[in-house]
């Protein structure tokens with residue numbers, strides 16, 4: 001509409017109206033984040049399965065096992081009770097207390113439950129952490145290769161993800177030296193660390209993590225520690241950043257160790273000073289975390305025996321792959337300390353990991369994720385294998401890949 005002299009409103013001409021209509025349908029620039037390429041591999045795998053082909057799934061990072069039976073029973077009991085209402089914004093108090101107790105049991109840390117915030121998976125925790133810690137334009141360092149949503153969430157929130165290339169020499173971990181070099185080039189306001197890491201499965205020992213946190217905080221760089229793969233550590237026990245600094249923000253989840261991906265429940269350990277902001281944000285963004293999932297999550301802590309058995313099955317899978325893959329010719333990968341991933345260099349076979357993954361799916365029936373999902377710079381030379389499936393699948397995958405690559409040589 002345009003206003004004529006005298007205040008009268010008249011319709012715009014057709015061209016202006018067309019332009020206005022286009023504007024109405026246009027997504028915002030900040031929402032223009034890249035998709036997860038692994039989803040394309042999943043879709044291609046599903047297509048093959050629909051045609052009757054057998055596919056071994058090593059592309060998606062989720063456990064094949066169900067949630068602990070204690071969790072399922074608690075959810076059933078809550079459902080039988082009837083009403084599922086909202087909960088306190090920061091989470092059910094008994095769940096927050098149970099999570100705090102987990103820190104005493106696992107890391108010998110006396111954690112005040114007031115610092116625990118229940119979140120919608122760790123994904124929800126990242127949005128809350130980034131919003132409460134950073135202003136638009138703030139620069140946040142991330143290890144490259146790394147979990148893609150860190151950079152995509154930051155971009156959507158108007159922050160600048162700063163990728164720092166890591167190498168096999170530092171076991172794919174950010175070093176204090178590389179962090180400070182980037183900070184000197186242009187100041188950083190934050191850094192995300194992850195140990196065990198996705199996609200590499202490597203870990204930082206407590207000293208390395210402690211040094212990195214101390215160096216960052218001395219420069220005013222806020223530390224967010226993604227501890228979603230804690231509990232799935234095979235080489236040595238992972239240390240929590242909460243034990244190393246009260247100012248760091250810890251993000252964790254029931255998705256991986258507790259096999260509860262679809263329940264969408266996680267938690268954050270925040271510094272005291274941040275809890276109220278996080279509460280206000282979560283109250284406005286989500287009111288509270290799904291209630292049924294919170295009841296289940298609390299009971300999941302009583303199912304540790306089951307989860308330890310699942311963990312041992314991953315250890316066996318890890319052995320099958322680390323011994324088997326080198327025999328197929330895929331022999332360049334670091335020792336796999338934790339999580340359920342193996343990040344292999346496939347440069348001797350291909351310069352295009354997406355094409356390699358597609359061919360491996362179509363010709364060998366094994367789905368894995370191309371490294372370009374995790375590393376826009378060098379990922380063309382890497383493939384991530386997830387070994388959260390069954391041992392029989394792992395053996396068959398090794399055999400299929402071996403036969404397939406033998407034909408290529």
Ligand SMILES: Cc1ncc(COP(=O)(O)O)c(C=O)c1O
Nearest residue numbers: 061121122123147198228253255
């Ligand atoms: C490193 C890492 N962080 C966070 C997540 C998000 O998990 P969720 O939102 O299910 O807790 C994932 C999922 O794969 C991950 O690999």
